[in-house]
Amino acid sequence: VSWPTFTPQCRKDVDRVLRSGRLTAYKANGKRLEPETWSQAYALEREMEKAFKVKHAVACSSGTAALHASLGAALAKRRAGATEVITSPYTFSATASAILLAGLEPRFADVDPHTFCITKETVKPHVTKKTAAILHVNLFGYFPDLSGLVSLGLPVIEDSCQAVGASRGGSYAGTVGVAGTYSFNGSKNIPAGEGGCLVTNSDKVAEKARLLVNHGENFGSTQVGLNYRMHEVVACIARHGLKSLEERNQRRRDLAYACFEALTGVGFWDTQITTWTMAGPNVYYVAPFKVLKNRSRFISRCAKRGLPIQASYTTPLHHLKAFRKYTARELPVVDELHKKTLCLLTTLTPDRSLSYARKAAGIIRESLEEKKRMPGLYEPWY
Ligand SMILES: Cc1ncc(COP(=O)(O)O)c(C=O)c1O
DSSP states (O other): OOSSOOOHHHHHHHHHHHHHTOOBSSOTTOSOOSOOTTSHHHHHHHHHHHHTTOSEEEEESBHHHHHHHHHHHHTSSOOTTOOEEEEOSSSOHHHHHHHHHTTOEEEEOOOOTTTOSOOHHHHGGGOOTTEEEEEEEOGGGBOOOOHHHHTTOSOEEEEOTTOTTOEETTEETTSSSSEEEEEOOTTSSSOOSSBEEEEESOHHHHHHHHHHHBTGGGGTOSOOOOBOOOBHHHHHHHHHHHHTHHHHHHHHHHHHHHHHHTTTTOTTBOHHHHHHHHHSOBOOSSEEEEBOSOHHHHHHHHHHTTOOOEESSSOOGGGSTTTGGGOOSOOHHHHHIIIIIEEEEOOOOTTSOHHHHHHHHHHHHHHHHOOTTSTTTOOOOO
């Protein structure tokens, strides 16, 4: 088993791109800010727009680049003194790094214990005159209802790097706010090694983003930009990833359902999270669950039986030296998830069989119910 996998047609098309010798989609010092119309990057952008029902897609070199460009483009014009962006501390560092690199400051809000995302209620206490925007993170593949956040009246940008293809009521993750971002790195739902994309329904934000992504200043604009352009081989792989995205996302859902269904009612199982996990619009970049006590012992029991379980996600950003000073308040929910309860099943990738998912559930069940040698862990669920 090895993820990601690439089809023979993808390999052929990558070879064709290599043989063409045209590995960049952009003309040096050309007038055009978009990829050339013959390019893979151009085709990917149009295909993303169609797939996610959004007006503009801008191919980027990474999800981080897309985040940096989206903040720069969406917040270019903002109230004087509005310098802060409220975001989640339970995210990859790139979310907060991009805020700082855009000349703004992150403010960390606590998360909801069931969606692991910031909400209207957790964000509200942090809103001040200095707030420029909210950078919401669709974590682990889950796309929550964002209407509460949107109702706060601030620009909402979506870090959807982990939720590519998740949809709710006909809208795709990343397309609800003023701009959204996707990552195509590593084992993401469209895995192309590296790469990313920015999406927006605003002509102005798209235009500004293109300046930021492709050396805007070369073309007579006052806007400075960087090289955040997508490589043609990456675009070719990402196009294939997009083609099979829905099928692969469905596979991730089927695997998570098979595993979680087999665990319904198990001792110490947090049934609330199970129910949420199965009901929500989710593309299961990873499958989260909670164990209420003795997490490290539970994880070592799973490991002994051959199932790797990750304790928590990355260290919450408000505990990292680079970001510590941007936290004004206690964040008890995220701290509890991180220190005590949250577990991640990261191996339910689309190349796995349903029997693997059921076997994983069996190991989780055994590890939770091994009561004799783990006094205090087991509590009857009936
Ligand atoms: C939530 C989140 N934001 C941003 C990124 C950055 O994406 P990339 O690695 O493509 O730069 C990632 C990727 O790991 C992520 O998970």
